[in-house]
Amino acid sequence: MNAKVKVEKAKSEKTKVKKTKENILDAAAALFSKHGYNGTALRDIADALEMKAGSLYYHFDSKEQLVLEILTIGLENIIDTVIRRVEELPENSSSRDILVAAAKGHLGALLEKGDYTSTSIRNYGQMPVAVQKEGRIIRDRYESMWRKWLVKAQEKGDIKDSIDLKILRLSILGALNRTLAWYSKKGDLSIDEIAEIQVGFVWDGIATSDAR
Amino acid sequence: MNAKVKVEKAKSEKTKVKKTKENILDAAAALFSKHGYNGTALRDIADALEMKAGSLYYHFDSKEQLVLEILTIGLENIIDTVIRRVEELPENSSSRDILVAAAKGHLGALLEKGDYTSTSIRNYGQMPVAVQKEGRIIRDRYESMWRKWLVKAQEKGDIKDSIDLKILRLSILGALNRTLAWYSKKGDLSIDEIAEIQVGFVWDGIATSDAR
DNA sequence: TTAACTATTTAGTTTACTTAAAAAATTAAA
DNA sequence: TTTAATTTTTTAAGTAAACTAAATAGTTAA
Numbered sequence: 023m024n025a026k027v028k029v030e031k032a033k034s035e036k037t038k039v040k041k042t043k044e045n046i047l048d049a050a051a052a053l054f055s056k057h058g059y060n061g062t063a064l065r066d067i068a069d070a071l072e073m074k075a076g077s078l079y080y081h082f083d084s085k086e087q088l089v090l091e092i093l094t095i096g097l098e099n100i101i102d103t104v105i106r107r108v109e110e111l112p113e114n115s116s117s118r119d120i121l122v123a124a125a126k127g128h129l130g131a132l133l134e135k136g137d138y139t140s141t142s143i144r145n146y147g148q149m150p151v152a153v154q155k156e157g158r159i160i161r162d163r164y165e166s167m168w169r170k171w172l173v174k175a176q177e178k179g180d181i182k183d184s185i186d187l188k189i190l191r192l193s194i195l196g197a198l199n200r201t202l203a204w205y206s207k208k209g210d211l212s213i214d215e216i217a218e219i220q221v222g223f224v225w226d227g228i229a230t231s232d233a234r
Numbered sequence: 235m236n237a238k239v240k241v242e243k244a245k246s247e248k249t250k251v252k253k254t255k256e257n258i259l260d261a262a263a264a265l266f267s268k269h270g271y272n273g274t275a276l277r278d279i280a281d282a283l284e285m286k287a288g289s290l291y292y293h294f295d296s297k298e299q300l301v302l303e304i305l306t307i308g309l310e311n312i313i314d315t316v317i318r319r320v321e322e323l324p325e326n327s328s329s330r331d332i333l334v335a336a337a338k339g340h341l342g343a344l345l346e347k348g349d350y351t352s353t354s355i356r357n358y359g360q361m362p363v364a365v366q367k368e369g370r371i372i373r374d375r376y377e378s379m380w381r382k383w384l385v386k387a388q389e390k391g392d393i394k395d396s397i398d399l400k401i402l403r404l405s406i407l408g409a410l411n412r413t414l415a416w417y418s419k420k421g422d423l424s425i426d427e428i429a430e431i432q433v434g435f436v437w438d439g440i441a442t443s444d445a446r
Numbered sequence: 447t448t449a450a451c452t453a454t455t456t457a458g459t460t461t462a463c464t465t466a467a468a469a470a471a472t473t474a475a476a
Numbered sequence: 477t478t479t480a481a482t483t484t485t486t487t488a489a490g491t492a493a494a495c496t497a498a499a500t501a502g503t504t505a506a
Contacts, residue, residue, distance in 0.1 A: 039452080058363060060272075063493060076496085077454050085494065117445060147359015151270055180445035186431060190440060193432050196412025197405035204404055219398060220405050226446060227439025228402060233329060233392035234438060251483085275462060288465085289485050297463065 043081045045071055051092045051137035059089060059148040089141075090153045096135075096142025097160040103131040104167070117175035118225055121194075124171060125217035128198050133205055133213055143202060165191065194224060255293045257283055263304045263349035271301060271360040301353075302365045308347075308354025309372040315343040316379070329387035330437055333406075336383060337429035340410050345417055345425055355414060377403065406436060 049070040053062040064085055068075040082088040107127030108120060115123075132143055146157060172187045181187075197220055205216065227234075261282040265274040276297055280287040294300040319339030320332060327335075344355055358369060384399045393399075409432055417428065439446075 042453085061363065064495090065493075074455055075494085076456075079495070080453060118441070151273065175445075178445075179442055181440050182442050185435075185440050189428065189431055190435060192412050192416055193409035193435055196409040198408075200404050200408025200411070216401065219401055223397075223402060223405055223436045225439055225441045227437055228393050228397050229330070229437045230391055230394050233387075233390075254484085276464090277462075286486055287463085288487075291464070292484060 039081075046078060046081055046088070047092060047095070048137070050088055051096075051141050054089065054092065054141040054145055055137040059145050086150050086153055089149055090156055092138055093142045093146070093149065093153060093157050094160060096138035096140075097157060097164070099135055099139045100128065100131040100142075101160075101164050101167070103127045103135070104164075108171075117171075117178060117180035118221070120171050121175070121225070122218055122221045124168065125194070125198055125221050126214045128195075129201055129205075129213045129217045132199070132202055143199070165195065168195065190224070194221070197223075251293075258290060258293055258300070259304060259307075260349070262300055263308075263353050266301065266304065266353045266357055267349040271357050298362050298365055301361055302368055304350055305354045305358070305361065305365060305369050306372065308350035308352075309369060309376070311347055311351045312340065312343040312354075313372075313376050313379070315339045315347070316376070320383075329383075329390060329392035330433070332383050333387070333437070334430055334433045336380065337406070337410055337433050338426045340407075341413055341417075341425045341429045344411070344414055355411070377407065380407065402436070406433070409435075 046067065050062070050067045053066055053070065057066075064075045064078055068078055078088070082091075104124050104127035107123045107130070111119060111123050131139055142157070146154065149157075168191050169187065172181065172191055175181045176183070176185065176187060181190075198217070201216060201220075205213070211219075258279065262274070262279045265278055265282065269278075276287045276290055280290055290300070294303075316336050316339035319335045319342070323331060323335050343351055354369070358366065361369070380403050381399065384393065384403055387393045388395065388397065388399060393402075410429070413428060413432075417425070423431075
């Protein structure tokens, strides 16, 4: 057997195993998303795949590692969505437009993506502490993107010099994330509109000129 | 034995049991706060009190009910703190001052109160879903206080008519709650300063007049 | 076809919540 | 003070779910 064939075989083996692993991840994400981390037993995941719970350990070291992989995929998903949204903007868009686009991407990923993303966000708090810690590393990478956009806006003179950008960034993301707790598809506002409104609060302020 | 004495006896019995229950709550709050809900076994709580785990069931139906009582106390604590802060204000304070006072109370309770409050906030997500649901009832009561202050401010003409107060309220509280994730006592800003800054963002806006 | 490797199952062990019955401690009544 | 009743704690399970290791089954390479 020549090298070429050997490589192909190795690949097909790999995809086989990989496929099983993917199936496990998909089933787990769906169940976690619906019943929460603690509400989903490995038994449930295995049942969904017509497997035995013990078999999962061939593919994952622990339930913890399994949910960590789901979390990672979900968070990367958010990052990709936000980056794409901002990159789609025309060159020389205003600072405000960039922040609004990022906010729209953020909310969109949070609210209308699949099981991985929703598990990552909705069940983040239920996950083992060690998993949350790993998640924080990815989140930090994400937040540094926001940091960059805000610094640029302030350097352009669009954000007042007196504004503390760290607190601003955390406030904006805190406000956006809270949307998860109350947004409903049946509401009268679209996700994009909500993002626009929330950025509007901090950009323009809510006070009348009288009250300042 | 006359009625008076009987009543006193009944009372002393009650305080005895009550005291044990309180001790359990205190120990549990301290451990939950340090190691999280799932990280704390009933065994650990019992050990701290030199009891056996089974004994806890005389006082509480389940671990779930135990943490629910802690959550309730912690949330009531926040409500009381915020109300007090706002009531301490002079009559006819400005709308801005009221919101700032409420924000200071909120952050103060979140960041520097005892084990009950910090367990309620930090570990909320780890608690059983049924407990979270109960917590939401109290939180709703709390949020309606904010609703009231915001409506009053808008009626006075201090908040622009175009502002959606529901989204505003959720944004503000989302931003304030996020502070838990990054605040450190060693930082250069006090809790009150952080509250002032965060309300300032939405009240005055962050954009320079050029960028609006 | 056989040997090696991969994947799954089986049959447990462990840990932690929970329960019920027994034991101990406390209080009330005689 | 002794006995009876009540309260509180412990003991000794039961149960559920994560995890492990050994056995088995399935697949691929030579």
